[in-house]
Structure formats: structure tokens, C-alpha cells
Amino acid sequence: MGFLDLFCAASVPVLKVLIITGVGSFLALDSINILGESARKQVNELVFYVHNPALVGSNLAKTITYESLISLWFMPVNILLTFLIGSALGWVLMLIAKPPPHLKGLILGTCSAGNLGHLLLIIVPAVCKEKGTPFGDSDVCSEYGMAYASLSMAIGAVFLWSYVYNLVRVFSKDSGNNGTETVQEDLTIPLLPESESSTKVEGKMKVMFNSMKQHLRNLSRHINLKAVFAPSTIGAIVGFVIGTIAPMRRLLIGTTAPFRAIQDSASLLGEATVPVVTLIVGGNLLRGLKGSGISIPLVLGIAAVRYIFLPLFGILIVKGALHFGLVHADPLYLFVLLLQFALPPAMNIGVITQLFGAGESDCSVIMLWTYGLASISLTLWSTFFMWLVA
Numbered sequence: 001m002g003f004l005d006l007f008c009a010a011s012v013p014v015l016k017v018l019i020i021t022g023v024g025s026f027l028a029l030d031s032i033n034i035l036g037e038s039a040r041k042q043v044n045e046l047v048f049y050v051h052n053p054a055l056v057g058s059n060l061a062k063t064i065t066y067e068s069l070i071s072l073w074f075m076p077v078n079i080l081l082t083f084l085i086g087s088a089l090g091w092v093l094m095l096i097a098k099p100p101p102h103l104k105g106l107i108l109g110t111c112s113a114g115n116l117g118h119l120l121l122i123i124v125p126a127v128c129k130e131k132g133t134p135f136g137d138s139d140v141c142s143e144y145g146m147a148y149a150s151l152s153m154a155i156g157a158v159f160l161w162s163y164v165y166n167l168v169r170v171f172s173k174d175s176g177n178n179g180t181e182t183v184q185e186d187l188t189i190p191l192l193p194e195s196e197s198s199t200k201v202e203g204k205m206k207v208m209f210n211s212m213k214q215h216l217r218n219l220s221r222h223i224n225l226k227a228v229f230a231p232s233t234i235g236a237i238v239g240f241v242i243g244t245i246a247p248m249r250r251l252l253i254g255t256t257a258p259f260r261a262i263q264d265s266a267s268l269l270g271e272a273t274v275p276v277v278t279l280i281v282g283g284n285l286l287r288g289l290k291g292s293g294i295s296i297p298l299v300l301g302i303a304a305v306r307y308i309f310l311p312l313f314g315i316l317i318v319k320g321a322l323h324f325g326l327v328h329a330d331p332l333y334l335f336v337l338l339l340q341f342a343l344p345p346a347m348n349i350g351v352i353t354q355l356f357g358a359g360e361s362d363c364s365v366i367m368l369w370t371y372g373l374a375s376i377s378l379t380l381w382s383t384f385f386m387w388l389v390a
Helices: 003-027 037-063 066-071 074-097 101-112 118-129 138-177 197-222 225-229 231-244 246-252 260-271 273-289 296-323 331-339 348-356 360-389
Strands: none
Touching (some): 037 138, 037 273, 074 138, 074 331, 101 296, 101 360, 118 138, 118 273, 118 331, 138 331, 246 260, 273 348, 296 360
16 A cells, blocks of 8 residues: 555645635635625624534434444543644644734634534545555545544534534633723722621622622623534434434334434435535635735644644544553544544634624634645645544
């Protein structure tokens, strides 16, 4: 199995993404205006509320069982580490680059959240079909690869909409009003005479209690708990329930299932997600060509985090997990775990910035550069990862 075979197998999926992205950019041209700004925003909402949850839920229901879920326990840990390490590296980048306040959430989000769903759903099955890969029979590879990609997408969606969503929300809010509210009114309650010691203690306790309530109110305003149960998260929960509970699985999954029409309908809706989201990214990338206030060195710093430092950390983590017996020595599973550290920023970060109207043009520039560089970095890292797990 030569380097050229591995390189060709790794480059085909990336080429597919580039072609669809190019079509999206073409449709967003002012002279064409099929995928203009208002159209992209409406389609974004459709993806958020319909296509994403249908894709996550239907794929998980079909490919994840209780037994496979137990054997894949390390994947959620691996994805959590990509978010935590990416956030830490993003924080270091902010200390060095000193960006304006309204960009901090966007920088942390793009450094921590990779495209853990849509790209893997394109790359893994396409790699399985190529000759010269170390993953064996293409049909078996595609079946297991889809399970790995679906689980990655579901877990990534939970972390994205519970962590990055609130991160961008907090910093976009802070940039407008500095996000600080004092509780001085709770601390200026007149003190009672020294002789009334019990009343004095009671007053201090009341001050502490009121102060704590104020801090909790501030925290609840900053963290939108509804995002934890975003449509994609609900879709993941439904998919897990159907896939892991045998009676429900028999009712919905399979050619003889009595309610298979429900699963088939969800699958039809979900199948549209990858091309639609990729088209939207192409349209958003076109906005990046018009530029924004974000500096190119800062964008290159984000690219360095995602394409140099995170993959290196990923190699250490996955190799360490294999050495200590935390993961089984399945080349495809190891490949997916490694690939999770080398992906470009999540496409849905663009959806999040549009929902809040914060840093949209800056996000477009970041996506333009990072996805442009991904065509090179993903091909090279995929080739190296396949050689590493062979």
C-alpha cells in the first residue's frame, strides 16, 4: 500500500466537498442570487430545525445499538478533548493576538468546534470506497464508518449547541454591554446597631443570600439552557433511544418494521442536510472574499490551531489510548478518532453567528481561509493517519 494510493484515497472526499462548496458560491453571486443572504438565512433555520435533527436521529437509530455504544465509549471522551484542547489553544491565541471583544466568542468557537458531522459523513464513506485503504471490505467499512460518523455527529452537536452556542452568545452580549451587572444594591442594606447581634447576623445572611441570587440570575441570563436541548440534541436523544432499545428498534428499523415509514421519512429529510449545509458554506465563503475587520494573522492563527497543533495532540491522545487499552485496534475507528482532531471549524458556527447577528462577516472570512486550507491539510493528514493506523 503506497503513499500515492493513500493520497488519492484521501483527496477524493475533499474534492467532493470543494465542488459542492464551489456550486454554493456560484449560486450566491449577485448576478445569480439564488442563494442570497436572505435565502441563506431562511435555509439556515430550516437546517437548524428540520434537517440536522432528522439526520442525527435517523443515522443513530439505524447504526447505533446498545452493544456498539458500549464499545465506542471512548469517542465522547475524544470529542470532549478536541473541544477542551481547542478552547485552551484558542485562549492562548487570544492572549497573543489581543482581538476585539466581539470576536472572542467566535475565535474560541472556531478553535474548539470542528466539523464533526457533515465532513465525516462525506469523507469516511468515500474513503471506504477507494482502493488501497487499510480498512478492508468497502461495504463493511461503509457500514461501520457510518456508525462512527453518526455518533461523532450526534456528540459533536450536543457539545456545539450546549457549549459553543452559549460561548458565542455570552461574548456577543458582552461586547454590547460589557456583560457586567453590579450587585451593589444588595450590599448597601443599612447595618443595625452593634448590640442587636442576632439581627445583625440575620442581616448579613440576607445580604449573602441576595448576592447569591443576583449572581445566579446573571448566570442564567448568560447561559441559555434551551440550547442544551436544541433540535439536533433532541434528534440525538431520539436516535439513541430508538437504536438502543430493542422493542422500539424492531418497530421502526428494518424492511419488516411496522412503522418503518417514519424512519424512512426522517432519513429522506436527513439526506438533504450535507449538500444543503455545504452549499450554504459556499455562499457564506463568498462573503469572506469581500473582507471584514478581522486580521489575516488572526485567521492564520486559528488555522494553525486546527491544522497543526490539534492534530499533533490528537496523535498523542489516540496513540496513548491504544497503548493503555482504552480503544480497540480497529484501523477505521482509530482513523475517525484521529480525524476528529484535524477537521476545519464546524459549519454550524456560521448558523450560530447568523442567529445572533454577531461577527457574520468575520466568520465568513475565517471559514473562507480555513476551508480553503482544509483542502490541503485534510488530504495530508488523512493520508498520514491512514498510514499510521495501517
